[in-house]
Amino acid sequence: MLKRHFILLLAAALALPASAADLLTTVKARGTLKVALEGTYPPFNYKEKNGELAGYDVDVAKLLAAKLGLKVEFVSSEWASILAGLAANKYDVIISQVGINPKREQAFDFSQPYIYSMPQLIVRNNETAVYKTLADLKGKKLGVGQGSVYEQQAKAVPGVEVRSYAAAPDTMSDLASGRIDAALNDSLMSAYLLKISRLPIKAGAQVGAVERMGIPFKKGNPEFKQALNKALADAAADGSLKAISLKWFGTDVSKAP
Amino acid sequence: MDWLELLREAAPVMLRGAGYTVLFALAAMLGGLLIGFPVAVLRLLPYRWLSWPAGVYVSLMRGTPLLVQMFVIYYGLPSVGIEFTPVTAGILALSLNSGAFLSESLRGAIGAISKGQWAASFSLGLGYWSTLYYVVLPQALRVAVPAMSNTLISLIKDTSLVSVITLTELMLSTKEVIATTFQPLQLYLAAAAIYWALSLLFEALQRRMEQRLNRAHHSR
Numbered sequence: 037m038l039k040r041h042f043i044l045l046l047a048a049a050l051a052l053p054a055s056a057a058d059l060l061t062t063v064k065a066r067g068t069l070k071v072a073l074e075g076t077y078p079p080f081n082y083k084e085k086n087g088e089l090a091g092y093d094v095d096v097a098k099l100l101a102a103k104l105g106l107k108v109e110f111v112s113s114e115w116a117s118i119l120a121g122l123a124a125n126k127y128d129v130i131i132s133q134v135g136i137n138p139k140r141e142q143a144f145d146f147s148q149p150y151i152y153s154m155p156q157l158i159v160r161n162n163e164t165a166v167y168k169t170l171a172d173l174k175g176k177k178l179g180v181g182q183g184s185v186y187e188q189q190a191k192a193v194p195g196v197e198v199r200s201y202a203a204a205p206d207t208m209s210d211l212a213s214g215r216i217d218a219a220l221n222d223s224l225m226s227a228y229l230l231k232i233s234r235l236p237i238k239a240g241a242q243v244g245a246v247e248r249m250g251i252p253f254k255k256g257n258p259e260f261k262q263a264l265n266k267a268l269a270d271a272a273a274d275g276s277l278k279a280i281s282l283k284w285f286g287t288d289v290s291k292a293p
Numbered sequence: 294m295d296w297l298e299l300l301r302e303a304a305p306v307m308l309r310g311a312g313y314t315v316l317f318a319l320a321a322m323l324g325g326l327l328i329g330f331p332v333a334v335l336r337l338l339p340y341r342w343l344s345w346p347a348g349v350y351v352s353l354m355r356g357t358p359l360l361v362q363m364f365v366i367y368y369g370l371p372s373v374g375i376e377f378t379p380v381t382a383g384i385l386a387l388s389l390n391s392g393a394f395l396s397e398s399l400r401g402a403i404g405a406i407s408k409g410q411w412a413a414s415f416s417l418g419l420g421y422w423s424t425l426y427y428v429v430l431p432q433a434l435r436v437a438v439p440a441m442s443n444t445l446i447s448l449i450k451d452t453s454l455v456s457v458i459t460l461t462e463l464m465l466s467t468k469e470v471i472a473t474t475f476q477p478l479q480l481y482l483a484a485a486a487i488y489w490a491l492s493l494l495f496e497a498l499q500r501r502m503e504q505r506l507n508r509a510h511h512s513r
Contacts, residue, residue, distance in 0.1 A: 072459075075461075075469055076465075076468050076469050076471075076472040077472065078472055078473050082469065082472050082473050083306065083469045083470075083473070084473075085302060085306075087305070087306060087309075111459055112459060112461055112465075113457075113459040114456050114457050114459075114465065116457060117364065117368065117457045117459075120364070120368040121368065123368070124367070124368045124369075124372070125371060126368075126459070203468065203471065203472070203477070204472075205471055205472070205475045205477050206477060208475070209477065232473075232475055233475045234475075
């Protein structure tokens with residue numbers, strides 16, 4: 037879903053040479069796993085009224101840390117700099133809907149995917165045109181997240197007028213007021229946006245391929261990678277990962293569709 | 294009153310953010326002044342090897358985006374072994390940036406004091422530094438205060454950029470509330486009101502400074 041990654045090149049440029057000790061040794065010695073997330077991306081990770089972090093990612097982080105025998109320490113970061121922070125060793129992992137793609141895999145190692153989704157269009161309730169693919173939006177205005185993979189996907193289609201927004205709420209209100217004709221976002225995020233925004237907008241067609249979200253960490257940590265993937269596999273096997281998914285989405289999104 | 298309810302809900306988070314904003318603004322103002330004064334003086338000295346580096350510093354800080362400066366200080370410097378906590382990095386970046394602007398306001402003001410003041414002071418037997426401190430600076434500050442206040446008030450709003458180095462100041466905490474309530478307009482307006490209130494405090498401070506520095510110029 038969040039595939040914004042204009043900062044990736046910088047992150048890669050800043051990446052340090054792998055340190056001698058495996059990340060697993062480091063976190064075991066420290067006793068805590070430092071997890072970065074946005075904190076402004078419900079229902080995946082956001083702050084409750086009491087200031088506590090909540091959401092799918094938060095629950096997954098707590099679950100995995102428990103399986104690794106560690107405590108969790110959360111760090112909130114803006115999306116724009118979240119990958120750079122990982123490169124600069126400010127935290128151990130990012131659990132914040134980071135999409136797995138080849139460019140990112142050059143800079144970081146990823147866990148197995150822990151959530152799957154699809155790009156989906158959102159349109160106004162009174163929309164009469166039917167957009168089945170991005171190409172149908174030729175000559176129309178399409179709202180996307182700044183630096184997101186959707187932005188790149190939309191810009192790759194000739195003739196679509198792409199508008200980039202810093203935040204999803206702004207996109208939705210511009211869609212409702214008619215400044216754009218459709219918005220492109222993640223299918224899981226869309227369901228949530230539609231429910232909470234109370235605007236005259238509805239879900240449109242799902243367009244494009246399945247997206248896989250993983251947990252990135254610095255390269256050169258084979259033991260950590262193995263331990264993390266084992267924790268994920270255990271969580272999937274004992275049903276605890278599925279339970280988190282049902283709690284937040286009503287369906288199991290932790291398995292490939 | 295739907296939005297009163299909203300503001301009551303948002304208040305604890307946003308006020309905590311505002312606290313950080315005030316902390317960063319005050320610390321960076323102090324840091325900026327501590328940097329700005331010596332830099333202004335260095336640039337006025339007749340020694341090229343002192344004025345040139347100061348000039349480069351000012352040019353670099355004024356000529357590059359503050360966002361990039363923060364990014365380099367927090368995410369870039371660790372790769373050469375210099376590591377700061379987010380708070381230190383934020384205050385450092387804001388201080389270095391505002392210091393450059395403040396030094397220019399001061400340099401201009403010092404330059405505006407007529408050569409006659411220097412000459413008169415020298416003829417009374419005061420040295421360079423005494424002349425600067427007792428004769429020129431008190432007059433220059435009077436000229437510089439409005440321009441320096443500009444920089445300091447901008448600084449209050451520039452603190453919002455520390456959100457890129459994982460600090461939840463007023464702007465980021467506002468975005469956090471917007472993410473769950475979907476009321477961007479009301480909440481951004483509330484944030485703007487807080488920024489304005491903070492600026493008003495500094496404007497009041499500026500007026501007092503001006504009155505004080507203008508004592509000698511009051512018509513009787």
